[in-house]
Amino acid sequence: MPDVQDAIARATSALDALARAGEAVEDEWQYVTDLHAVWRARLVQVATARGTASVEPGVLEAVERASVELEAIEDPHRAIDWLSTYPQIVLLALGETG
Amino acid sequence: MRFQDASRDARAVVYAGVQADPTVARAAQLLAAATTGQRLLARAAMNGQSDDPAAWRVMFPTLFGPRAEAAESERSEAVLTAALDVAGRGEHARSLYRGAIVEALTERLLAQRVQPAAVHRERRILFDGVRSEIHPYDVTVELPDRAEAYDCKWGARGINAEVLLQLDLARRNAELEGARLVTALVVFDSRRSCRVRLARQTPTPGVRLVALESLDALAGGKPAVPGALAGADPGRPS
Numbered sequence: 001m002p003d004v005q006d007a008i009a010r011a012t013s014a015l016d017a018l019a020r021a022g023e024a025v026e027d028e029w030q031y032v033t034d035l036h037a038v039w040r041a042r043l044v045q046v047a048t049a050r051g052t053a054s055v056e057p058g059v060l061e062a063v064e065r066a067s068v069e070l071e072a073i074e075d076p077h078r079a080i081d082w083l084s085t086y087p088q089i090v091l092l093a094l095g096e097t098g
Numbered sequence: 099m100r101f102q103d104a105s106r107d108a109r110a111v112v113y114a115g116v117q118a119d120p121t122v123a124r125a126a127q128l129l130a131a132a133t134t135g136q137r138l139l140a141r142a143a144m145n146g147q148s149d150d151p152a153a154w155r156v157m158f159p160t161l162f163g164p165r166a167e168a169a170e171s172e173r174s175e176a177v178l179t180a181a182l183d184v185a186g187r188g189e190h191a192r193s194l195y196r197g198a199i200v201e202a203l204t205e206r207l208l209a210q211r212v213q214p215a216a217v218h219r220e221r222r223i224l225f226d227g228v229r230s231e232i233h234p235y236d237v238t239v240e241l242p243d244r245a246e247a248y249d250c251k252w253g254a255r256g257i258n259a260e261v262l263l264q265l266d267l268a269r270r271n272a273e274l275e276g277a278r279l280v281t282a283l284v285v286f287d288s289r290r291s292c293r294v295r296l297a298r299q300t301p302t303p304g305v306r307l308v309a310l311e312s313l314d315a316l317a318g319g320k321p322a323v324p325g326a327l328a329g330a331d332p333g334r335p336s
Contacts, residue, residue, distance in 0.1 A: 058159035084291035
């Protein structure tokens with residue numbers, strides 16, 4: 001049975017890759033770094049709090065599909081926008097607030 | 099303090115065409131009644147890669163899954179359709195449409211709190227002895243005893259020093275004239291991301307922030323402090 005840690009592990013991995021893509025916009029390097037750190041911490045916080053609790057049906061699929069969606073992004077400007085959007089999708093699927 | 103329609107340059111004329119597109123009004127209408135989750139869906143799909151609605155339904159199980167209420171699922175479908183319509187217009191156009199939608203949404207929500215006739219778009223604010231600003235405000239509320247000025251942004255990345263300074267200066271100029279002007283940034287992005295952006299800016303405590311989660315405060319009941327927006331955050335990092 002998939003648990004919250006499984007979902008967050010997939011999400012943080014995708015978020016890390018997204019941040020690397022966003023860093024290509026040099027003028028926004030600081031913002032990308034800050035945004036990545038803050039959202040990553042929020043995801044880890046959820047994993048720490050809920051750990052091995054099983055997730056509702058559909059949650060892992062949601063995280064996987066959203067991860068695939070953002071992994072298709074090549075434009076670094078769009079990647080920056082998704083750096084904010086993606087963690088919120090994950091948190092919403094998990095029933096958490098942003 | 100007085101208000102004036104912004105003069106129309108070539109860019110404004112083009113943008114006015116986008117603002118007048120029924121797609122914008124339709125999206126704003128849907129988003130005004132939407133939940134925060136549905137607004138997030140719109141934000142994601144309007145800037146996504148996939149144009150397959152099924153993919154988005156998988157990404158948002160709380161909106162489309164078996165536990166979602168029928169009426170809410172229906173609205174989620176309508177929001178998704180509208181968002182994908184915008185996304186399908188190409189990179190440049192979708193950027194213009196997203197901005198116009200946030201402005202139209204702001205206007206619509208404000209018109210639920212004050213007389214619709216008091217809500218205006220693309221207005222300059224003039225003060226005696228002060229050179230007028232370059233950029234008009236996206237949305238204003240103009241009442242006899244107080245006014246509100248809003249700058250609307252699609253994402254937290256749109257927050258910058260120039261925008262904050264203009265809003266803050268307007269508020270301070272109004273204060274010098276003894277007028278009451280609430281200034282705020284409306285950002286169609288999460289509060290957390292906005293705070294990250296604001297943390298590196300010079301604090302402007304007089305400028306309020308209305309983020310994705312608190313959009314309904316624009317339409318909300320009586321504010322606790324006259325002129326202030328209930329539920330809105332001050333424009334500075336916490």
